[in-house]
Amino acid sequence: HWGYGKEDGPSAWHRHYPVAKGSRQSPIDIIPDEARRDSSLGPIFLKYDRCTSLSIANNGHSVVVEFDDSDDRSVIQGGPLDNPYRLKQFHFHWGGKGCEGSEHTVAGVGYASELHLVHWNAVKYTTYEDAATAPDGLAVLGIFLEQGDDHRWLHTITDVLYMVKFKGSATNFKGFNPKCLLPSNLHYWTYLGSLTTPPLHESVIWIVLKEPIVVSEKQLGMFRILQFSGEEEDQRMRMENNFRPPQPLKERILKKRC
Numbered sequence: 001h002w003g004y005g006k007e008d009g010p011s012a013w014h015r016h017y018p019v020a021k022g023s024r025q026s027p028i029d030i031i032p033d034e035a036r037r038d039s040s041l042g043p044i045f046l047k048y049d050r051c052t053s054l055s056i057a058n059n060g061h062s063v064v065v066e067f068d069d070s071d072d073r074s075v076i077q078g079g080p081l082d083n084p085y086r087l088k089q090f091h092f093h094w095g096g097k098g099c100e101g102s103e104h105t106v107a108g109v110g111y112a113s114e115l116h117l118v119h120w121n122a123v124k125y126t127t128y129e130d131a132a133t134a135p136d137g138l139a140v141l142g143i144f145l146e147q148g149d150d151h152r153w154l155h156t157i158t159d160v161l162y163m164v165k166f167k168g169s170a171t172n173f174k175g176f177n178p179k180c181l182l183p184s185n186l187h188y189w190t191y192l193g194s195l196t197t198p199p200l201h202e203s204v205i206w207i208v209l210k211e212p213i214v215v216s217e218k219q220l221g222m223f224r225i226l227q228f229s230g231e232e233e234d235q236r237m238r239m240e241n242n243f244r245p246p247q248p249l250k251e252r253i254l255k256k257r258c
């Protein structure tokens with residue numbers, strides 16, 4: 001199975017998932033000066049008001065908050081998207097110390113962590129799983145987390161991480177609105193990419209916000225109490241550095257709004 005270790009980490013994923021060397025892999029290093037202005041790109045709209053979070057879980061790779069995606073209550077639309085995409089889950093990637101942990105980098109510089117809000121195209125596809133294999137199936141909103149002061153709302157998540165310490169654990173997590181994790185402005189870069197974990201499907205329209213949110217070292221440290229390993233495993237494996245490094249841009253154009 002795959003992981004983030006020396007033997008099973010990102011450089012080995014191509015053995016079981018050959019698409020790892022594909023033409024539209026994620027993440028990438030974002031070079032702001034090379035982003036092309038695209039007048040057809042409008043603002044993005046996030047309708048998370050009647051939020052429908054269900055649970056929080058440790059899937060052995062990250063901590064994931066799942067949503068009820070049975071209707072269009074929580075969607076992202078606008079920007080590069082032709083129709084609304086339904087919120088399915090969000091999760092984080094983080095490092096072992098302050099300076100690295102994000103997946104996308106900006107002019108070669110990483111952030112301490114990166115939040116991914118995963119949405120799927122329920123207009124064109126009947127299931128999330130079908131959408132996850134289609135070239136326009138998913139839209140993932142990436143938000144950088146920068147180390148600094150305490151984040152006013154992140155404690156709602158870090159306070160319950162002890163309940164999902166081990167791989168395979170999950171607990172109720174209702175009524176959480178991810179709107180509280182957004183930065184003040186929604187200026188973004190966008191490009192066509194992939195899942196950043198196996199199966200690495202090239203099915204993601206990436207929308208990466210320029211402005212990071214600020215969280216404290218203490219809050220980031222709470223993510224590191226999580227384990228990659230299950231409760232029954234004698235080998236304790238602290239969950240950290242669960243990020244894939246930037247992949248070749250190849251024939252892609254990074255775009256931004258005018």
Ligand SMILES: COc1cc(C[n+]2ccc3cc(OS(N)(=O)=O)ccc3c2)cc(OC)c1OC
Pocket residue numbers: 116118128129132140194195196197198199
């Ligand atoms: C959660 O169940 C599935 C998820 C998926 C799709 N999937 C897999 C891995 C993912 C990793 C992701 O991480 S990231 N970092 O690219 O945002 C995001 C969405 C993902 C979505 C496919 C499935 O069957 C094909 C699933 O059923 C087992």
Ligand SMILES: [Zn+2]
Pocket residue numbers: 091092093116196
């Ligand atoms: Zn992710």
